[in-house]
Amino acid sequence: MELHSSGENAMILYLGNETSPEIAARVQLAAAAIEAALGADLVDLVPSYASILIIYDAMNTDHLSVGHRVRAALANLPVATGTEGRDVVLPAYYAPEAGADLEAVAERAGLTIEEVIALHAQREYRVYAIGFAPGFAYLGQVDKRIASPRLSTPRLKVPRGAVAIADRQTAVYPAVSPGGWNLIGRCPTRMFDPAAEPTMPVVVGDRVRFEPVSRARFLALGGELS
Amino acid sequence: MSLEVVQPGILSLLQDAGRYGQHRIGLTNGGPLDPHAFAYCNRLLGNDSNSTAIEISFGGSQFRAGVDTYICVTGATMALRINGVEQPLWTVHRVAAGDDISLDFADSGCRAYLGVADGFTVEPSFGSTATVVRESIGGLNGSKLHAGDVLPCARVASRRRCYLHPSNQPRYQDRVTVRVIPGYQQAHFSRLQQRRFFSHAYTVSERCDRMGYRLEGPAIRCDLDGILSEGICFGAIQIPADGQPIVLLNDRQTIGGYPKIGSALSLDAARLAQLRPGSTVNFAPISPHGAHNALHMAHSLALRQPLLEHHP
Numbered sequence: 249m250e251l252h253s254s255g256e257n258a259m260i261l262y263l264g265n266e267t268s269p270e271i272a273a274r275v276q277l278a279a280a281a282i283e284a285a286l287g288a289d290l291v292d293l294v295p296s297y298a299s300i301l302i303i304y305d306a307m308n309t310d311h312l313s314v315g316h317r318v319r320a321a322l323a324n325l326p327v328a329t330g331t332e333g334r335d336v337v338l339p340a341y342y343a344p345e346a347g348a349d350l351e352a353v354a355e356r357a358g359l360t361i362e363e364v365i366a367l368h369a370q371r372e373y374r375v376y377a378i379g380f381a382p383g384f385a386y387l388g389q390v391d392k393r394i395a396s397p398r399l400s401t402p403r404l405k406v407p408r409g410a411v412a413i414a415d416r417q418t419a420v421y422p423a424v425s426p427g428g429w430n431l432i433g434r435c436p437t438r439m440f441d442p443a444a445e446p447t448m449p450v451v452v453g454d455r456v457r458f459e460p461v462s463r464a465r466f467l468a469l470g471g472e473l474s
Numbered sequence: 475m476s477l478e479v480v481q482p483g484i485l486s487l488l489q490d491a492g493r494y495g496q497h498r499i500g501l502t503n504g505g506p507l508d509p510h511a512f513a514y515c516n517r518l519l520g521n522d523s524n525s526t527a528i529e530i531s532f533g534g535s536q537f538r539a540g541v542d543t544y545i546c547v548t549g550a551t552m553a554l555r556i557n558g559v560e561q562p563l564w565t566v567h568r569v570a571a572g573d574d575i576s577l578d579f580a581d582s583g584c585r586a587y588l589g590v591a592d593g594f595t596v597e598p599s600f601g602s603t604a605t606v607v608r609e610s611i612g613g614l615n616g617s618k619l620h621a622g623d624v625l626p627c628a629r630v631a632s633r634r635r636c637y638l639h640p641s642n643q644p645r646y647q648d649r650v651t652v653r654v655i656p657g658y659q660q661a662h663f664s665r666l667q668q669r670r671f672f673s674h675a676y677t678v679s680e681r682c683d684r685m686g687y688r689l690e691g692p693a694i695r696c697d698l699d700g701i702l703s704e705g706i707c708f709g710a711i712q713i714p715a716d717g718q719p720i721v722l723l724n725d726r727q728t729i730g731g732y733p734k735i736g737s738a739l740s741l742d743a744a745r746l747a748q749l750r751p752g753s754t755v756n757f758a759p760i761s762p763h764g765a766h767n768a769l770h771m772a773h774s775l776a777l778r779q780p781l782l783e784h785h786p
Contacts, residue, residue, distance in 0.1 A: 254657035255737035256765040258707035267702065292497045294705025296729050301705025303497075306769055311762050377703055379729030382500045382609050386703070423610075440499070442599060442611075448499050 249322065251315055257291070257306035259314055261322075264298040267388055271298045272374045273328035276453030278321075285321035286314065295452040296377040297386075333374070333453040338420060340369065340411050340458040341466035342433035346473060347411065349430040353396050365460055367391040368411075368432065373418060375454045383422030383440020383448050387456055390418050402428030407474060409435045411458065422448075433458075436471030475541040477590060479623040483535035483577070488594060488613035488625070489587075491524045493602035497728045503708065504604030504612055505724050507684060507747035508585045509740070510644065510776070511549035515587040518546045518566050518636045518781060525593025526603045528619065530586045533579040537588070539569040540624070544591040544633040550583030550646060550748060565637035565784075583646030583748040591630035606725050608685070635784040642779055648753040652721065652742040653760040653768070654711065658734035662697040663713075670694060671735060671757055676719065678746075678753045684725040686712075687746055689755055693717025696733040703731040709738035711757075721746060739765050741772050 254260040263278060264271040279295045282302060289309045294301035304314050342365040344350050354364045373387035380386075395416045403426060406412070410421040412429035421427060422440035435458075437449055450456060461469070479486070489512070492505025506512035506529055516525045528535075533552035539545075546566045547554050554561050555576045561567050563586075569575065577586065596603045596614065605613030614623055660668070676691035694717045705728060706712075712720045712732045721738050738746065739760060746755065760768070 252657055253655060253762040254734075255655055255707040255709055256739055256762075256769055258657075258737070260658065260704065265702065292495050294497045294728055296704045297702040299702070299704040301497075301707060303707060306766060307773065310766050377729055378498060378500045379703070380500065380727055382611065384500055451498065 251318060253311045254301065257304055259302045259304070259311055259318070261300045261302065261318065262298060263300070267297050267376060269330065269374050270328060272376055272453055273330060273332045274325070275300060276332050277325055277328060279452070281321040281325055282318055285317045289314070294379070296379070333455050336450050336454050336456045337459050338435050338437050338449070338456060339461040339466065339469055340433045340435050341461055341463055341471060342368070342411070343463065346434035346466070347432035349396075350432045353394060353413065353430050353432055356396060357393050359393065364394050364432065367394050368413075368418070369458045369460050371457075373456045375450045375452050375456060378448070378452055381422060381425055385419060385439065385448070385450050387418045389416040392416070396430045398428040399430065402426055406431065407434070409471060411435050434466065434471055434473065436466055436469035475629050476624045476626050477594070478538045478540055479619050479621055479625065480538050481534070481536040481621055482619040482623075483530055483533055485531040486535055486619040487529045487605040487607070488526055488596060488603055488619070489529045489605060490526045490598075490603045492724065493600055493604050493606075493612070496600045497705065500728055501600055501609060501611065502606055502726055502728055503724050504602065504606040506585075506587065507724055508549055508587075508744045510744050511585065512587045513776065514564065514638060515546050515548040515589040516593070518548070518564065518638065519544060519589050519591050520633060520636070521589065521591070521593050525589065526596055527587045527589035527593065528625070530577060530588060532584050533577045533586065535577045537575040539571055539573040539575060541627065541629045542570050543627060543630045544635075545569055545575065545588060547577065547586055547588050549586035550580040552580045552586050553578040562637065564643050566633060566635045568635070584750050585748055590627045591633050592628045595626045595628065608725060636781040637784060638779070639782055646745075646748045648749065649756075650742065650745045650749060650753070651756045651758050652746055653739040653765070654736040654757050655739065655760055655762055655765045656736045658710065658736065659696060659698060659701065660736050662733060663694065663735050664697070667694050667696070668735070671719070672759060676755045676757075678749050678751050678755060680751045682749075682751060684723060686720045686722040686726055687749070688718060688720045690718055694719065694735065698733050700731050701733055703729045706730050706734070707737055709740060709743045710734045711736055711738060723747060739768060741768060
């Protein structure tokens with residue numbers, strides 16, 4: 249574990265240097281402990297793959313006090329059991345009409361489309377980080393056989409709900425945006441809805457599974473094919 | 475009861491002090507690029523410090539008062555005219571319904587703040603009215619101001635006509651020294667690379683906006699190619715593969731995977747954001763203690779700065 253100053257009102261805590269479910273679980277436990285330890289002095293917290301950025305109110309406290317309180321909170325951190333986070337199921341309609349790169353991913357992998365779908369849907373993913381855009385959750389890790397490099401030319405417009413793969417990560421696009429990930433399907437669940445409470449169906453540390461659904465079921469759940 | 479946008483200019487955005495506590499769903503801060511000028515705009519008007527004002531980048535804007543109220547413009551020197559008559563900046567002015575308010579292009583600096591008494595009354599999103607165009611959040615429908623937009627504000631019959639003495643107004647130059655707090659991956663930049671970074675002048679490139687200021691100068695090399703994506707604090711100085719530093723500002727992404735050599739002190743980042751392409755930036759190291767003291771000194775100085783008052 250390492251804790252450093254990173255700015256005038258920020259410290260960063262490193263809990264490892266690789267992507268793993270164990271580290272993700274520790275990140276989640278540590279984030280909760282830091283939140284409790286800093287109370288109103290905490291302005292924001294950015295949990296990520298193996299680190300937590302801690303932003304504090306520099307008018308009320310300083311890096312020495314924050315460092316002291318964070319270290320004390322982490323000394324009593326419970327051991328991660330692997331069952332941290334909630335189970336979240338996201339429906340996915342996998343088909344070439346819903347995922348423009350599904351055939352290309354299958355071809356590169358030397359698999360059938362059905363095998364790609366099975367490999368993507370059989371795994372449990374961790375929410376490793378949220379960022380890039382509002383509600384964009386990085387899920388990992390996909391089976392090595394279907395890991396796919398980013399497109400050399402990103403699309404200008406990826407539809408909302410697109411289920412996509414980049415390297416060993418997967419995600420559901422929360423809004424229409426440019427993007428270079430490989431599109432393999434479509435999810436009817438809104439990943440970011442400002443009007444909903446909570447705004448997102450997942451938080452960092454949750455465990456996510458994709459459930460293949462038919463075209464009819466996808467549309468019935470509010471999905472759109474455009 | 476409102477102020478109407480006749481001509482927004484190059485980029486005009488509604489901003490309050492910023493959106494905080496929402497990084498976990500991927501929302502950035504937004505808020506004024508020059509918090510010093512923004513704070514004075516509200517302070518002179520007697521507003522709450524988080525009141526919503528317009529951030530005008532580069533100038534060339536025109537508005538029409540739809541109500542009797544008071545306005546104030548602070549920040550970059552853009553000639554202010556009310557019904558064609560030039561009026562001083564950093565000063566509260568009375569305007570009547572129908573009055574024409576215009577701002578020329580900036581002579582020095584590039585961000586100005588136009589505030590009204592009691593601020594613009596727009597609905598906050600995620601606790602703030604700050605406009606972040608990339609996220610389509612805040613302001614009016616998450617977008618920059620357009621001609622014909624109507625910005626609601628109250629009718630205000632009387633207000634102290636405060637101003638800041640010219641000797642206390644900042645002078646925006648085309649050269650800024652940015653103090654840098656060590657942090658993040660600084661240990662992965664060799665002593666030679668750090669010396670290069672801190673001893674050479676960098677130039678503000680054309681790619682400078684609310685997300686960050688990309689600079690050009692001697693390339694800096696890091697021992698690391700990339701890192702696991704991690705949280706990016708305000709002011710973080712990212713060094714991508716081409717070695718050209720990017721100082722990340724209000725609308726930055728909340729996480730990223732490029733190495734960072736440290737973070738700019740916010741007081742200096744505010745001056746940086748007043749620079750235009752071609753301006754010069756130097757970096758100087760400052761310890762976390764030094765940064766903390768500098769922040770508190772600036773804060774208490776700002777509170778002690780007296781406001782003067784015009785009497786009719």
